[in-house]
Each structure stands twice: as C-alpha cells, then as structure tokens.
Amino acid sequence: MLGTSIGQILSHGVGVAISPLALVAIILLLATPRARANAVTFAITWIVALAVIVAVLIAISGLVGASHHDHPATWVGWAKLVIGLAALAIAAQQARRALHPAPDSAPPAWAQNREHTTIKIITLATTLAVVNPKNLTQLAAAAVTISSVTPGHGARVIAGVVFLLIASLCVTIPLAIHLFAGERANTVLTSWKDWATRHNSTIMAVLLTILGTKSVGDAIATLTN
Template identity: 40%
Template structure:
C-alpha cells in the first residue's frame, strides 16, 4: 500500500493546488451565505472526487488491472494516453499565459457565484472535481494506479480516501482560514485570491507538464517491463 500512496500523492497534490477551485471557494466564502455555501462546495468536491475514483476502481478490479504483481497492459496504455493529454494541455496553457500577470482574467462564470443557490454551489463543487478537464485525468490516473496494485479491497478504499483528502487540502485551507481566522480572514483570503488569479494559467501549465511527463514515464514503464 505504501508504494501506491507514493504513486498517487503527486497526483493528489496536483488536484489540490488547482488555482480555479481555490479562487471559486474564496469567492463563495465572500457571499452572504459564505459559511453554508463554502461547506457545500467542499462537500460537493469531495463527493465528485470520490465518485470518479470509485468508478475507476470498479472498472479496474474486474478488468484485471493487475496480474502477477504487475499492472495490466491497458493500465500502461491509459497512463500513457493521460500523460500525452496532460503534456498537450500544459503546453497549450503555457503558450496562452498572459505575459503580464496583472492582465489575467477569470472565467466569466465566476462573476455569477454570488447569485448561486446552495444546490447549485454543491453541484459546482462536484462538477469542478469530477467533470473538469484539468482534474479528471489526475483522478482517473490515481484510480488506475490504485486498482493496478493488486491490493485488497479495504486497502484500495483506504488509498482512495487518502487521495481524496490530500486533493481537497487546497479547499480546506481557505475554508479553515474563513472559519477560524476572525477579522483577518478576509484580507488573507483576498491576497490568496489575487495571487491565484494572476498566476493561474502559469501554475496549471507547469503542473500539468510535470505530472504529464510522470504519467508518460509510468505508462512506458508498464508497457516495456
């Protein structure tokens, strides 16, 4: 189980430091129903990651993702494909990054966050975790890594729980500051939001290039060993 955790911790960290969900939760916390909606957004995020990871585990187990303590060929192909996807996405993001960080613009949907109902906030958290083109490949790769390790079901579930918790730290940090930070929380969160907004594209580009190359290496290793 230790080797599996080593494989998925980097992927979980990649999900955790995604700037857009962090900006989203900070904006949600600044709304009149910030406490409720912030918790709902985080719960939705947890549910989205857990559901996608669980689906991957359910697919991997009966599909013989592991044999003789070695990942199946299709796991190597999947990691290779995800690696290519992430490298291509990271390269595209890097070329599209603003030369002047102060000119960076947030997605238009963020301007409507203060008008979202609690149900929609919950759905937004779920969607950003499970359906986002940036986070889903990392969660799928983590599920494949866990499912291909030949672990008992209990250890697979425990590994997925560790992945989900680590991948949620990026949201738990601003939520914790909001709930426990008192009067200084608003200033602290505002500074975090401004930095994340300015450097979002560059951070994501570097992140996906690094993780994409790791998945490429993992895929090649599975296919050639």
C-alpha cells in the same frame, strides 16, 4: 503494497488539489452573507464528486484486470502513457494562454454571479471538480494506480481516502483558515484569490508538464518491466 500505492498517488492528489479556479470559487463564497454554509456545501460537493469518479474508475479498472500476477497489467502502462500525453497537451495549451493572455479578458460568469443558491453551488463545485481535463487525467491516473498495485478492497478504500484528502486541500484549507484565522483570514484569502486568478494558466502549464512527464515515465517503467 498499500504504501507503494499511496506513494504513487500522492502526486496525482496534489495535481487535483492545485486547482486555482476551485480556490477562487470557495474564497468568493466565503465573502457571501451565508459564507460558512455556502463554502461547506461547495467543499462537500467537491469531495463527493471526486469520490464518485474515483470509485467508478477503480471499479472499472478492477473489472478489466488492472493487476496481473501482482504486477500492473500491460494495458495499465498504455493507459498511463495516454494520460501523460493528454496532460502534456493540456500543459502546452495553458502555456500558450500564459504567454499570450487575452486582452481585457472578463472573469468567468460564475465569478460574477451574486445569486448563491444551493443548487448553483453544487453545480459549480461539480463542474470545477470533474468537468476539468486536468482533474480527469489525474483522477484516471490515481484510479489505475490504485487498482493495479493495491491488493484487496480494504486497502483500495484506504488509498482512495488518502487520495481524496489530498485532492481536496484546495477547498478545505481556505475553509479552515476562514474558521480559525480570525481577522487575518480575509486578508490572507483575498491575496490567495488575486494571485491564483492572475497566474492560473502559468500554474496549470507548469503543474501539468510535471505530472504528464511523471505519467509517461511511469508508463515506460510499466511497459518495460
């Protein structure tokens, strides 16, 4: 059952990992005077914020009985349906932004900020991690899945750790490139930042359409079994 859980949460982990704004934020931090310290602070905060939300949601799901006779409870199907429909609604909103971009839109305030204190970095990472409708839908879907198909606390912890490792790739990969790619790192990361900035809405629209459809499909499968 642990394998089943991990297999089902992989897409939700990828859904969180594909976070263009978080990618842009950590790449900007890697260009600051205290690049490594700032980026590590951002990455650790991102991971901790996700871990807290997932742990709380898993605990709540377990308390209300996500698993019934080794099968997902009926409410799990309805929850996944709501999550899927919410993701599709956000996808439609992002698609409209991609098709009708605002003229001369200014970068977000945090991208123009030049004062990178530890508190501001922690606040930014937490905001981008959890005050984000796309991430919240995927965190909720992963937590409900882990609670409903993974028996035992140990197996749930393992599944949660696997989810967090995948969900944090958007911040750990740029940091790794900065540390190990040498002189090429700046060129590679700058090109990623520029691409993610230009195509943020399109990426989110496509990603959420896929993930929303998957959640609706999972809901139908749960409710009809």
